[in-house]
Amino acid sequence: MALQDAKRIVCKVGTSTLTYPNGRLHIRRIEKLVRVLSDFKNSGKDVILVTSGAIGVGATRLGLDERPRDTRMMQAAAAVGQVELMYLYDKLFLSYGQVVAQILMTRILTDHDSTRQNLVNTFETLLSLGVIPVVNENDSVAVEELEEEAMAFGGNDTLSAVVAVLVQADALVLLSDIEGLFDKNPREAPDACLIPVVESVDERVRASAGGAGSTLGTGGMVTKLEAAEMVTKNGIDMVIMDGSDPEKLYALFDGKQVGTYFPANPKGERT
Ligand SMILES: Nc1ncnc2c1ncn2[C@@H]1O[C@H](COP(=O)(O)OP(=O)(O)O)[C@@H](O)[C@H]1O
Numbered sequence: 496m497a498l499q500d501a502k503r504i505v506c507k508v509g510t511s512t513l514t515y516p517n518g519r520l521h522i523r524r525i526e527k528l529v530r531v532l533s534d535f536k537n538s539g540k541d542v543i544l545v546t547s548g549a550i551g552v553g554a555t556r557l558g559l560d561e562r563p564r565d566t567r568m569m570q571a572a573a574a575v576g577q578v579e580l581m582y583l584y585d586k587l588f589l590s591y592g593q594v595v596a597q598i599l600m601t602r603i604l605t606d607h608d609s610t611r612q613n614l615v616n617t618f619e620t621l622l623s624l625g626v627i628p629v630v631n632e633n634d635s636v637a638v639e640e641l642e643e644e645a646m647a648f649g650g651n652d653t654l655s656a657v658v659a660v661l662v663q664a665d666a667l668v669l670l671s672d673i674e675g676l677f678d679k680n681p682r683e684a685p686d687a688c689l690i691p692v693v694e695s696v697d698e699r700v701r702a703s704a705g706g707a708g709s710t711l712g713t714g715g716m717v718t719k720l721e722a723a724e725m726v727t728k729n730g731i732d733m734v735i736m737d738g739s740d741p742e743k744l745y746a747l748f749d750g751k752q753v754g755t756y757f758p759a760n761p762k763g764e765r766t
C-alpha cells in the first residue's frame with residue numbers, strides 16, 4: 496500500500512525528540528506533533544501514538560542529575576514522568592477536540608493469547624470510538640523490561656512494532672533525533688549518507704546500525720531495524736524520520752521522500 500493511502504498509522508516518538516538535552520519537555524515540538532496527528536485524525540485516519548519519555552521526564556521532575564540506571568529509580572521516575580506526559584498530551588489533544596486514552600503495556604500481555612486478544616479488543620474499541628490511544632511500556636511494574644539487557648533488546652522501538660502488528664496498521668513511523676538510517680553512524684562518521692529506501696534488512700544493512708546517540712535515547716538503529724523486520728514481514732510499511740519538525744509528516748503521507756522507507760514485504764501476511 497502506498498503511504499498516501501495509509502488509513503491506520505502508528506507513530507512512535509523517542510525521548511530525545513520529546514525533550515531538550517536538559518531533560519525538560521520540548522513543548523513547542525510536542526504541540527506541533529499533537530496538531531499534525533489531530534489533523535490526520537480529522538482527515539479520517541486512525542492514529543496511535545507510542546510515546547517514550549516517562550523515565551527521562553520523571554527523572555528531571557525529581558531533580559535527578561541524569562537518567563537513572565538502577566531499576567527502582569527508573570520505576571519511580573517512570574511513574575512520575577508518565578503522569579506529566581499524559582497531562583500534557585491530554586491537554587493538547589483536547590484543544591483540537593481529540594480524546595486520548597492511555598495504554599501501558601508489558602511483554603507478558605502480548606506473549607499470551609488471551610491477554611493479547613484483550614489488548615486487540617481494547618485498541619479496536621477505542622479506535623472505533625474515535626479515540627487516539629497513547630501507548631508506553633508499563634515501566635513502573637515491568638521490572639524485566641527495565642533491566643539493562645532486556646531494555647537494550649527492546650524499548651519502545653520494539654513496542655511500537657508490536658502495537659503496529661496488533662492493530663494491523665498500514666504504516667509505522669519512528670520519529671527519531673536523526674533523519675533516518677545512514678550507511679554508517681553519522682555521529683562517528685561525518686561522511687555517512689542517508690539511505691532513502693531499504694527493501695530488505697540484510698546483513699549489510701544491519702552492519703551499518705549502531706547504538707543510541709544520546710544519553711536520552713535507548714536502542715539506536717539496532718532496535719529500529721528489528722522493528723522494521725517485524726512489521727514489514729507482517730505487511731506493514733515503516734519509516735524512520737527526523738522528529739524535530741513533525742510537520743514533515745504531511746510530506747511523508749503526501750507520498751514525498753522523507754527519511755528512510757522500509758516498504759512492506761509484498762508477501763507479508765497480516766497476522
Ligand atoms: N547507521 C546509523 N544511522 C543513523 N543513526 C545511527 C546509526 N547508527 C547509530 N545511530 C544512532 O541512533 C540514534 C537514534 O536512535 P536513539 O538514540 O535510540 O534515539 P530515538 O529514541 O530518538 O530514536 C542516532 O542519533 C545515532 O546516534
Ligand SMILES: N[C@@H](CCC(=O)OP(=O)(O)O)C(=O)O
Binds near residue numbers: 631
Ligand atoms: N518506556 C521508556 C522509554 C524506552 C525507550 O525506548 O526510549 P527511546 O529510545 O527514547 O524511545 C520511557 O517512557 O521512558
